[in-house]
Amino acid sequence: MFHASCFMLPVGDSLFVIKVGIIGCGTIGWELAKACQKRFAGEVTLEALSDIDAGRARRLQKALKPRPDILSFDRLAKRCDLIIEAASKHASYEVAKKALSLGKDVMLMSVGGILGKEKEIFEVARTHRCCLYLPSGGVVGIDGLKAASVGKIYRVTLTTRKPPQGFEDSPYVLKHGIRLKNLKQEKVLFEGNAFQAVRGFPKNINVSATLSLVGLGAKKTKVRIIASPQMLVNVHEVYVQGDFGSFYTRTENFPSEENPKTSRLAILSAVATLERILRNVKIGT
Ligand SMILES: NC(=O)c1ccc[n+]([C@@H]2O[C@H](COP(=O)([O-])OP(=O)(O)OC[C@H]3O[C@@H](n4cnc5c(N)ncnc54)[C@H](O)[C@@H]3O)[C@@H](O)[C@H]2O)c1
Structure with a gap:
């Protein structure tokens, strides 16, 4: 050891x-x-x-x-x-x-x-x-959530926006036959909890798992996933509310050149x- x-x-x-x-x-x-x-x-x-x-x-x-x-x-x-x-x-x-x-x-x-x-x-x-x-x-705010979770947390939400191609082979997209090619406007692909998000988007949404483990758990952590044709970056927005007050973080991540699903x-x-x-x-x- x-x-x-x-x-x-x-x-x-x-x-x-x-x-x-x-x-x-x-x-x-x-x-x-x-x-x-x-x-x-x-x-x-x-x-x-x-x-x-x-x-x-x-x-x-x-x-x-x-x-x-x-x-x-x-x-x-x-x-x-x-x-x-x-x-x-x-x-x-x-x-x-x-x-x-x-x-x-x-x-x-x-x-x-x-x-x-x-x-x-x-x-x-x-x-x-x-x-x-x-x-x-690829998310900012884990430090704040760790501190907040010493007290009471009421709400943790993650909204993730990525260019559509980042979601193309996701099990959720394939299962629901969602067409991502030639998307002209933002499309909400998924709204649910972190547990479902990780199952449907295993390569995109590890950050929701990490937020869950620190905060309210996978069933109570809310996740929204949006395909955004205008985006050149992967954006994660985190909102946390607890007895400390609340915070909001927004991270605009450049995707890595080798794997656009993974943020730099x-x-x-x-x-x-x-x-x-x-x-x-x-x-x-
Ligand atoms: N925690 C986070 O915030 C976060 C962020 C980005 C990526 N990730 C995750 O990290 C992992 C690696 O990301 P990446 O961008 O380097 O992916 P990648 O696709 O570039 O590389 C993954 C490598 O692992 C190999 N591999 C796959 N399954 C394997 C297995 N069972 N045993 C041994 N090797 C295996 C592949 O052949 C490949 O070489 C992915 O699961 C990704 O979802 C987590």
Whole structure:
């Protein structure tokens, strides 16, 4: 068992170098891997990569120096101290459960995958005394919601607007036969709770899962999803009301070039979370 957050010393004085393994060698995995070798050089070693698409893992491996090993998830989890999932909603629950059960720290990007099973996962982390990190992703306001939830919260709503192409292969859009091509005006695709939103839009709406876990839970967190042909950015608006008062945040995210469903800020948030793990001074709630 290794507690990165407890034992790290400042850069240069590092007693421990955290062994990192990344599951998912796509947009986020790629940037995190680069950050491990540049921004966090000397503080972490990138030990291993894993991906269901062997070609993707090899492509990333070739872009790195030194080259990490490509391993199965089981072998990667045994070898590393911190396992980072940047793969898919279908992988995150298993990754979290198995890695935490081995006493390893875990960072999950596909937060939607543990929704509904979070109590079990949090309990595994608690009993094995290791840490589960869920970055804020492409949304602003998690810090305020964390503080607000110490008191009473009455309402959490998320409104997400993205260009229509970002929703094209979503299960909800396919199931309801929604036509997104040649859309001239904004179209509300979905209104419901975060639980339903994650099921219908698993690649778009991880932020609703993160807001749920911090705030009112998935059934009480309200979500509206809008396809907006005028938009060049992914916009998340969060409104929170509680006994502290209320707040509203609006984030205008540039989509990443490689994967328009993933906001640039979500990638930076993953890197910032790794930075938070490594630093002794942790600013913000
Ligand atoms: N928390 C957030 O706010 C937030 C924001 C953006 C993206 N995400 C999520 O993070 C994850 C990664 O995003 P991305 O933009 O890097 O996606 P991506 O599609 O660019 O890359 C995903 C990679 O994971 C691999 N993969 C898929 N399923 C896998 C599995 N079961 N095991 C191993 N590898 C697998 C794919 O082959 C691909 O290489 C996605 O689930 C995405 O929905 C979360």
